Amino acid sequence: MVPKLTYFNSKGLSETIRLMFKYGDIEFEDVRIERVDWPKLKLDAPFGEMPFYEEDGKRVNQSGAISRYVAKKVKLAGKDDWEDLEIDSIVDTLTDIRTKIIKALLEPNEEVKSKLIKVLIEETFPFYLERLNKQAVGGYFINGKLTWADFHGLIILEAVELVTKKKLNPDYPNLAKVIEHVTNIPQIKKWIEVRPITVTFKMSPKLTYFNAKGLAELVRLLCKYGDVEFEDVRFEREQWPELKATTPFGQVPLWEENGKVVSQSVAIARYIAKKVKLVGANDWENLEIDAIVDTITDLRLKSSPIFYEQDETKKAALLKTFLEETLPFYLDRFEKMAGSGHLVGNKLTWADFYLVTVNDALTRVSGKAVDSKYVNLYKVIENVTSIPQIKKWIETRPITPF
Structure with a gap:
């Protein structure tokens, strides 16, 4: 019988041994187990650990000792x-x-x-x-x-x-x-x-953004909702010029996972929403969610000039138009869509989370957004912010001006 090497389906402590077997053209059985199966197998393992090596009916553990033995075989x-x-x-x-x-x-x-x-x-x-x-x-x-x-x-x-x-x-x-x-x-x-593609060391995904809510808060909320572990990397505005040159398209937030980096906050949010089961039940529902999300983005972008305008007279005029025309136009229509306390499909989706973050941003820019007049939209926000994980995050997250 050929020798047998048993370990998790990863490189880890076994890869040095595998490499030497391959180098020496020694045939061996590369037995890989999933982590969910380990508790049951552990009882039968020497000293309850892996890797272990079997040859001629004998079995030993300890990766270093096995490596040293195999190294002698392959010179x-x-x-x-x-x-x-x-x-x-x-x-x-x-x-x-x-x-x-x-x-x-x-x-x-x-x-x-x-x-x-x-x-x-x-x-x-x-x-x-x-x-x-x-x-x-x-x-x-x-x-x-x-x-x-x-x-x-x-x-x-x-x-x-x-x-x-x-x-x-x-x-x-x-x-x-x-x-x-x-x-x-x-x-x-x-x-x-x-060889099988595996992750040697699993590192938490990384979200990089300014020390602010802004475009990253939707992603943070979705991660908190789904208990997705991530590294919340925040930097100050004065650090941005230096960091900007290192980003894919000169913008943040960035999502980094398994050595790959992407930008675009809505695209990242859609990806996380799939992970945490906040997407639609079918393609049509996903289309409805995307349509709502993109429309909310339109509203957010229409508020941006108010924030960046330096001339106080022009700023006041922009704010007046926004409060009297733009905001009611959008909120009245969203209100009709949210009769169930959700924006799409009578259920919680990531579109509801996006409304919460954009409403927060609009309130800071204009001093007013969704209020008790909009009963259905108010319920959407309440449905999200009362979720235990979200409630806890809102209570404990860093306090920032934006």
């Missing part, structure tokens, strides 16, 4: 005890980095998590990477030759790049060369191309 161990010691020293140091990354990324408190990641990027990584870069002369950790330390290094260094969102070059050219040497091995290159 990636040291030439003597001292070289093995050097390899172990580098591997354990790389594992220290991984442990610190895991601690930060699994921290449930978002504020604490942000601080831990900041320490990783500004202190921990530079400390380790500078020293490892000096060690990896020529792109190999041990004596200028390929060892399993380089394979383990690939996994950890890729995780560092994921957290920092930066390639190791040009700051750490030797470490970049380690990655290049391993990934260019034909067997490894082929494995990387065909």
Whole structure:
């Protein structure tokens, strides 16, 4: 029977072992389990942990020990005890980095998590990477030759790049060369191309916007409603000129997930709405929601000139037209549509959430928006703001002028 390696359906602690099997052309059974199945399987696992390795009817755990054993099979161990010691020293140091990354990324408190990641990027990584870069002369950790330390290094260094969102070059050219040497091995290159796509380290999505409600508040409300964990990154206006050049289209909010970044607040909100089940039951209902959302956006945009007008006389004239003509025109029609206390389909949708955020913005700009005259719209707002998660967020969110 071929050897069997059992682990979660991810790279994690098993990928170094898989890479070495592929390098040495050793056939093995790559058993992957889903996390929902782990509690049941855990009872049968050695010491209740994975990965575990089975060969000739015997089973062992501990990824480092398994890696060391497989490295000997595929001629990636040291030439003597001292070289093995050097390899172990580098591997354990790389594992220290991984442990610190895991601690930060699994921290449930978002504020604490942000601080831990900041320490990783500004202190921990530079400390380790500078020293490892000096060690990896020529792109190999041990004596200028390929060892399993380089394979383990690939996994950890890729995780560092994921957290920092930066390639190791040009700051750490030797470490970049380690990655290049391993990934260019034909067997490894082929494995990387065909292996299952998994997320090594799951990082919370990131929402970036000014320290204000503005265009980001709808996304925040939807995330809070659906208990979607996200990093609420806020910056001050004086920081914007510098940050603007780094954005896709020179605008915020930005939504970042799995290394990909998009802008456009309504598009982001629609995406989150799907996650939290606040979209329509069919294409027609989604069309109705989009039509309402886009119409609310029209209303919001018509209020913008009031906010930005510097001439007080012109500003007063704009406000008068808005309050006496524009606002009633829209609200009267929305009121007729919201007879059930919802804007679309007699049920809660993300269009209702958008009305809440835009109503808040209109109130700040004009001093007036939805009031008790609009019974149905008032009910829409009440239906959203009384949801426990939303109520709690409104009570605890940062206090900002906009």
